[in-house]
Amino acid sequence: MFENIGLSFQGIWAHKMRSFLTMLGIIIGIAAIIAIVSTINGTNEQIKQNLIGSGNNAVEVSLFQDDWQYEMQYNGIPEGVPVLSEKDREKILGFDEVEAAAFYHRRNSPSVFRGSTSLNGGNLMGTDNNYLKVYGYTVREGRSFSQEDLTGYKKVVLLDDQAAKTLFPSENPLGKTLEIQGEPFVVIGVAVQSSSFQPVINSIEDYYTYMGNETSGNLYIPYTCWPILFQYDEPQNVVVRAISTDDMTQAGKKTADYLNEQVKNSNNIKYKSSDLLEQAKNLQELSSSTNQMLIWIASISLLVGGIGVMNIMLVSVTERTREIGLKKALGAPKSRILGQFLTEAAVLTSLGGLLGVLAGIGLAQLVSRMAEIPIAISFPAAGIAVVFSMLIGIIFGILPSVKAANLNPIDALRHE
Amino acid sequence: MILQLEHIYKDYVQDKLVVPVLKDVSLDVEEGEYLALMGPSGSGKTTLMIIIGFLDVPTSGSYFLAGQNVAGKNDRALAKIRNSSIGFVFQSFNLLPRQSALENVMLPLLYGGVGARERRRRAEEALEKVGLKERMKFLPTQLSGGQKQRVAIARAIVTRPKLLLADEPTGALDSTSGRQVMELFAQLNEEDGMTIVMITHDRNIAAQAKRVVFIRDGELYFEDPVLYAPASSYEAYDDSDEEDLYEDDPEEDDPNEYDSEDEDTEDYDPEVSEEDFDEEGADAGLPDAPEGSEEAEI
Ligand SMILES: Nc1ncnc2c1ncn2[C@@H]1O[C@H](COP(=O)(O)OP(=O)(O)OP(=O)(O)O)[C@@H](O)[C@H]1O
Ligand SMILES: [Mg+2]
Numbered sequence: 033m034f035e036n037i038g039l040s041f042q043g044i045w046a047h048k049m050r051s052f053l054t055m056l057g058i059i060i061g062i063a064a065i066i067a068i069v070s071t072i073n074g075t076n077e078q079i080k081q082n083l084i085g086s087g088n089n090a091v092e093v094s095l096f097q098d099d100w101q102y103e104m105q106y107n108g109i110p111e112g113v114p115v116l117s118e119k120d121r122e123k124i125l126g127f128d129e130v131e132a133a134a135f136y137h138r139r140n141s142p143s144v145f146r147g148s149t150s151l152n153g154g155n156l157m158g159t160d161n162n163y164l165k166v167y168g169y170t171v172r173e174g175r176s177f178s179q180e181d182l183t184g185y186k187k188v189v190l191l192d193d194q195a196a197k198t199l200f201p202s203e204n205p206l207g208k209t210l211e212i213q214g215e216p217f218v219v220i221g222v223a224v225q226s227s228s229f230q231p232v233i234n235s236i237e238d239y240y241t242y243m244g245n246e247t248s249g250n251l252y253i254p255y256t257c258w259p260i261l262f263q264y265d266e267p268q269n270v271v272v273r274a275i276s277t278d279d280m281t282q283a284g285k286k287t288a289d290y291l292n293e294q295v296k297n298s299n300n301i302k303y304k305s306s307d308l309l310e311q312a313k314n315l316q317e318l319s320s321s322t323n324q325m326l327i328w329i330a331s332i333s334l335l336v337g338g339i340g341v342m343n344i345m346l347v348s349v350t351e352r353t354r355e356i357g358l359k360k361a362l363g364a365p366k367s368r369i370l371g372q373f374l375t376e377a378a379v380l381t382s383l384g385g386l387l388g389v390l391a392g393i394g395l396a397q398l399v400s401r402m403a404e405i406p407i408a409i410s411f412p413a414a415g416i417a418v419v420f421s422m423l424i425g426i427i428f429g430i431l432p433s434v435k436a437a438n439l440n441p442i443d444a445l446r447h448e
Numbered sequence: 449m450i451l452q453l454e455h456i457y458k459d460y461v462q463d464k465l466v467v468p469v470l471k472d473v474s475l476d477v478e479e480g481e482y483l484a485l486m487g488p489s490g491s492g493k494t495t496l497m498i499i500i501g502f503l504d505v506p507t508s509g510s511y512f513l514a515g516q517n518v519a520g521k522n523d524r525a526l527a528k529i530r531n532s533s534i535g536f537v538f539q540s541f542n543l544l545p546r547q548s549a550l551e552n553v554m555l556p557l558l559y560g561g562v563g564a565r566e567r568r569r570r571a572e573e574a575l576e577k578v579g580l581k582e583r584m585k586f587l588p589t590q591l592s593g594g595q596k597q598r599v600a601i602a603r604a605i606v607t608r609p610k611l612l613l614a615d616e617p618t619g620a621l622d623s624t625s626g627r628q629v630m631e632l633f634a635q636l637n638e639e640d641g642m643t644i645v646m647i648t649h650d651r652n653i654a655a656q657a658k659r660v661v662f663i664r665d666g667e668l669y670f671e672d673p674v675l676y677a678p679a680s681s682y683e684a685y686d687d688s689d690e691e692d693l694y695e696d697d698p699e700e701d702d703p704n705e706y707d708s709e710d711e712d713t714e715d716y717d718p719e720v721s722e723e724d725f726d727e728e729g730a731d732a733g734l735p736d737a738p739e740g741s742e743e744a745e746i
Binding site: 035042043046354355358359360361362363364365366367368440441442446 | 494498501503504523524527528530531532536542544546555556558559560603607
């Protein structure tokens, strides 16, 4: 076996040019596939990070009517959906996959003014410190909510960085008063997300995907103040933090199932987890399906490469009739000749595969530099590529090898 | 009795035409014999050797090797017998061009499943026997024709076969190298008791064997038939120089001529030109071949 591998390398080296040209089809095919796969992986990795990384494994579980998010500000309070209590939160915290949980009310584009400056868009949340904890916010300036803020219906507000910049472009917001839905609220702090996550933006589409609702910022007020601005008995949305990214789906599902046990609504209103992992997958699939086409095209190159290998091997068998005949005369059994030629084909294409992987990595790097597309080189993929090339060699080497093994030794010895 | 051929027929079929090549050949060879097989070109010598050597099966007739009937043996079994019981020496050496002398000699042992260390030891021993141990690392292209043939002989005897088959072993060699090969054969036969069947065109070479049989148009003769009578072969026999065994005779030229076409695996062979040179000066009766190695003396 090792004997054969050694011989194969000798043979390949003895005909460098021919071997290289034979391998070229395989090299090109594998290089193309590696380059494409690296690009797909890079893009997928980026999508995943952009979507998931922003939330610290946070999964939002909110009310949906059929497939649409249920907006209480337009549709009113849904029937049969109870307001959640601390007891519910403790139940949710009891799930293995859940690390932290918070309830919150939300309004899109609330009316918020600082003098004549207004917050266009953005969100207003009625919540407590748990919410900050789930999303990994820390209070950069000022303080978070105190027990007294919550129990005493204090009209205080926390801003996020974005909102602070929008409403207080040139002054320190601490202690200043804002007008929210016509009521005065005092700013007690500015919260920032502790992980300094920044989504990678490569295109306009990415911009809308990741930055869409981050333009004007969020404001947080004690949930106890919510009825002052809006309605009483408004059911909350829930956000939980999973203990790991892989547990996000399960954490969201368990929470939604638990909450839905208490929902008795005839209009199909239900809690649903907006599974970011799922969303990431969908986006990834979208980008992969186009590239899958390219992989098929590259595979054709591999097929052509394999046929090229077969062709050259057949020529080589004819050329080496004499050598084969001699070996048979000396007592080499068929299986040995077969093994020799199969090994030769496999070594040739594996080498081609290896060169293809290197070329593919180079190509991917080039593409990423020129088109500013992220790449992620996958070592398993490289390994599979080499093994696959070896298989191509074995498959397309069968015919020439069988031909060699079945040569009649006398033809060989008389062959001119 | 090591070889027993009974009523062997061999036909080749070419373009639906049946060409009878061997016609009722019966031959017994005793253990330890040294047999030369002579005959004009195309008479079926190589065909017979191919059958003796298990490289092909006869169309009809039976064949025993060391009392064992070889009919009906499968491919693998025949390969095994070839490997262990028979050594081949060819006119055109048939060494693997990219392997050293030592590697070439080790090859049959590899097929016989001999371990690496033992392979090397036995190959070195065989090369020592043919006087080329110090050149064992040489590639065939770095060896002269005579040396190549001796490597080939080492390869043939390395498995210690019962039977050594040689098809015109001196055909491509100048007379000095040819003589060395013949010496080696005599030694293998006398000292090691190896049975040798050798094909040759050359009476002088044949004369060194203990027994000579003749073949003509596929038929075997135990006495010299009038081989040269009808001009069916361009290779007319010339008895004129029979007295002097070692004088170059014109016949020796013929094998060389087709050898040079033959040689697709071998590289340029210095012996051919040396031979030509030799022949021009042959009348002088000089002790030939400026191959000039210590083995030159006879
Ligand atoms: N494969 C084949 N198909 C058809 N005819 C063949 C085949 N091999 C050999 N022959 C014929 O068989 C005859 C004997 O050939 P063979 O090689 O045995 O002769 P030879 O005595 O060895 O000749 P030479 O001295 O030239 O080597 C020739 O006429 C040749 O044409
Ligand atoms: Mg012949």
